Amino acid sequence: MAVSPAKFAPPDHVPVRRALLSVFDKTGIVDLARKLRTRGVEIVSTGGTRAALDEAGIAVTDLAETTGFPEIMDGRVKTLHPKVHGGLLGLRDDPAHAEAMETHGIAGIDLLVVNLYPFEDTVAAGADYATAVENIDIGGPAMIRAAAKNHGYVVVTVSPDDYPALLEALDAHDGATPYALRQRLAAKAYARTAAYDAAVSTWFAATLEDDAPAWRSFAGRLGSTLRYGENPHQAAALYLTGDRRPGVATARQVQGKALSYNNINDTDAAYELVAEFDPDSSAAVAIIKHANPCGVAEGDSLAEAYARALRCDPVSAFGGIVALNRPLDAAAATEIVKIFTEVIIAPDASNEAIAIVAAKKNLRLLIAGGLPDARAPGLTVKTVASGLLVQDRDAGMVAEADLKVVTRRQPTPVELADLLFAWRIAKHVKSNAIVYVRDLATVGVGAGQMSRVDSAMIAARKAEQAAKAAGLDESLAIGSVVASDAFFPFADGLLAAAEAGATAVIQPGGSMRDDEVIAAADERGLAMVMTGMRHFRH
Template structure:
C-alpha cells in the first residue's frame, strides 16, 4: 500500500512555458531534489547554474528527429510507472538500471496558442506534443507514487508540501494533481481533434464516432442559474470568435453565469449587423432580445432599441456593434444596466461607465462573423447534442414573394431586419419591426399565435409608455422564425396593423396562409430558411 507521504528525491522537468521554471528548479535543488531535464529546459537550467542531468544520459539515446523522440523510453516511463511497493517492479528497475522519478513537471507544446494565432497547418502539427502527454499520463496513472505538475500555478503547492512534510508530497495533493493532469491532456487532445475535424472536413465523417470537448478555466462563478447550483466558465481552444470568451472586462463587478449567457446572446445578435453599414444596438433580457435597432449613431440606435420595451430593458444587457462613445455611454447608464459589451470603448466612454462601479464593461476587439462555421454543443441527460452553428444570413437568402402584393422598398428592408433579429429570439419567435427597429417581440411561447399576440401587446404597451396615439405595430412588418402552421398567427399580426410578413414557408397549409395574407392586403415573402432557437 502506497504511503500518504511520498518523498521527492528526483524530478524530471520538461516545459514549454518556462515561467517560474528557474526559481522552482532552484528551490527543488535546495531541498535536495536531483534534477533531470530535456532540450530547451535543460539549457535554461544549466545556464542558470543548476546541476541537471540530461534525459539522454538517462535513456542512452540522444534527442532525434528534431526533438520528436527524446522521452519515449523505458528509462523514463519505467521510472514514472513503477509501483514502489511491488517487488516485481522493483526487480525490473534494478535489472535494467531504471531509477524512480518522484516528481514530473511538464507543460505541453503550445498547440492551442499556435492555433489561436492562425498559424499554418504544418506549424500547428509540429506543436502537437507526443512525449509530454505520454509522460503526464504515466505519472498521473501512478499518482499513488508520483506527483505530476502540468501548471506553473502548482509550483507553490509542491514546495509547500515539501516544506511541511519533510521533503514529501501528500496523497491529497497527488490526487488533485493527477485529476488535473488527465483533464489537461484530455483538453489538449480535444483541441487537436476539433481542429483536425475542421481542417480535414472533406475526409472526416459528418458525425465522427468520437467527440471531444475541452476548455481552460476562465473564472470560477459564484453560482449557476440559481444560488444552489455550482458553475464555472471555461474557454475552448481554437481560432478566437469575438465575444464573451475574448472580452476584456474593463470595469464592474464579477460576471455571473446568467450575465455570461445573456451577454453572449446579445453580442451574437448585434454581430448580425455590419458595423461598416450601420450602428446597431441590442438589449437582451433573459437571453432574448427585448429591443434591437439600427441608427445613424449608437445613441440613436440605443434610443430606438430602448423604446421597444423600456420596462424589460431595466437590468438588461446592452450590446453594440461599434466602439462605445461618450454620447451613447451617458444615455445607457441612465437606467440600471448589468453589462455593456462592445468591440471597444473610448477613454471618455469608459470613464462615464466607471461612475457606475457595479456596471460591467466588456470589450471584445471586434464583432463576430455571423457566417462563420462552427459547432454548438448542448448537454442532455446522459449525452451531448452537437450541431453546426446557425450561419444562415438573411442577406444571402433568395426571398420569394408569394402574395399578390409585393413588399415595397421600405417594407423589404424592414423584413430583412426583422428576420435577422428573429434568428436570435427563442422559438416560437415573432418580431415586429419598423424603420430599422423592433417595436414588439414575442418569444418562447408554446403556440405561435400566442407569440404573435404577445408581440402585438408589447407594441401597444410601448406606444402607451411613449405617449404615441396608436400601437407601434401599425405599419410595421412581422418576422416569424418558422412557418405559420395556421393562418391565425398571421391574422393576429394583421389585426395589430402589420403590412408585410417574412417567414420560412414550408407548411402543409401554406396556401391557406397565403390566401389569408392576400385577403388582409399583406405582402409576404418566404425565405426557405428556418431559425428555430430553443
C-alpha cells in the first residue's frame, strides 16, 4: 500500500534533551558525553560504552533500566526493543504517536550516537567464518536507520568525525540541532549502513565463491574530494574501499600538490605494473603516461633501472608517473628529479631521497608502505549505461614452464628472460598492445591501436626515436623480443615486428591462422612461444 505523506512539518530546531550512546569505536566518546552532560542532556548507554562513561565519572543510565529488559545472548539482544525504537521513530507532533509514547512509557531519544562492529576490519584481518559472522552488527544498523528516517526530530551520528559538527551546532543553537544538520547526518547514516551491508554481502559472495550474486553492492568511504575529474567540467572524488591493498588510494603523501583524478588513475596503473617484479630479485622502475607504460626496466639498482626505463621514451616520460618496486634511495631520486615528473610512488623512501625530492615542491612523493600482490584476487568495476561491468582483477601470470615453443628455433636463455619480462609489461598496456624488450628493458611500446600491426609499427618507431635520442645509429628494437597481448590474427603484425628487428615473439596463440603466423616466424628465423593466456586491457 502507498505511504501517506507526512502530516507534520519537522521543526527547524530540536532541543537535545536525551541521548543514546552505543559505540564500538570509543574515540572521543567520553569528551562528547561530558559536553552533553554540561548541557543537562540525559545519557542512556549500553555495555562497553556505559562502562567507559562510568569509569570517566559521567552520569549515565543503563539502557536495561529504561527497557526493563536485560542484555541477553552475549549482548546480541539489547537495543532491539520498543522503548528504543519507539523513542527514535516517534513523531513528536503527531498526537497519536505522542499518546502511544505516553501510554507505553516511551521517552523520546533526540540524539543517537552509534558506530558499528568492525566487520570490514575483521574480514581484512583474515578472520575465520565464525568470527566474521559474529562481527555483523544488527542492533546498530537498525537504530541508525530508525533515527535517520525520523531526522525531522532526531539527530544521528555514525562516526567520531561527526562529533565536532554536532557540538558546534549545539553551541550555536542553544542546545538544539538545526534541520539542515539532521538531514545531512541522516544521509551520511544511510550511506554508512549501505556500505556496511555491501561489505557483508560482498564477503558472503566471496566466501561462497559466487561470481555473480543476484544483487551486487559496492561501497566506499570518501578519501578526498578532487578539484575535478578527467576534465575541468567533471566533478570527482576518491573513495576508499578498505581492502588494504597497498597503492595510491592509501599511500602517505610526503609532499607536493594534491593529486588530481588523472594523477591517481595513472599512479595506480604504474604501481600495479611495477608490483609484477619481485623486489628481492631485482630493482624495477615503471614510467607511465596516460595509464600506459612509456618505459619499464629492471636493474641492479633503482637508478640503473630508471635510466634504462627512461631511455625507451624520454619524450613521453616528461610529466609522467614513476613507480618503484623498492624504497626510493638518494641515487634514484637524484636521477628522477632531473626531468619534470608528476608523481613518484614507492614502498618507502630514505630520508636522503625525501630531502632531494623536496627541492621540487610540486612533485608528489607517495609512500605506499608495501607492494600490492599482483596475484591476489579482487574485482574491477566499470560503469556502462544502466549497469556495472564486474570482473576478476587480471591476476594471470605465466612461468617458463607454461610456455609452448611453436617454431623450429627455440628461444635462447637471454631471449626467454626478455620474453617473460615483455609479457608482464604487455599485461599493463592498453590493447592492442605490442611491446619490444631488450636486456630486461622496454625499447618500444605500441598501445591502444585499433590494428595490431599499427601498434607494432608505432612501437618500432618509438624504438628508432629512442635510439636517435641516445645517439645510437640503429634502432633499439634490433635484437629485441616482442610481446603481443593477444594473438596475431594475421601474419602482418608479426612481420612488422620482424622488420623492426625482433628475434623472438611471445603471444597467446589461438588464432584460426596460427599455422600461417608460425610459418611466417619460421621463414624469418624467429623463435616464438605461446602462453595460452591473453591480456586484453581496455
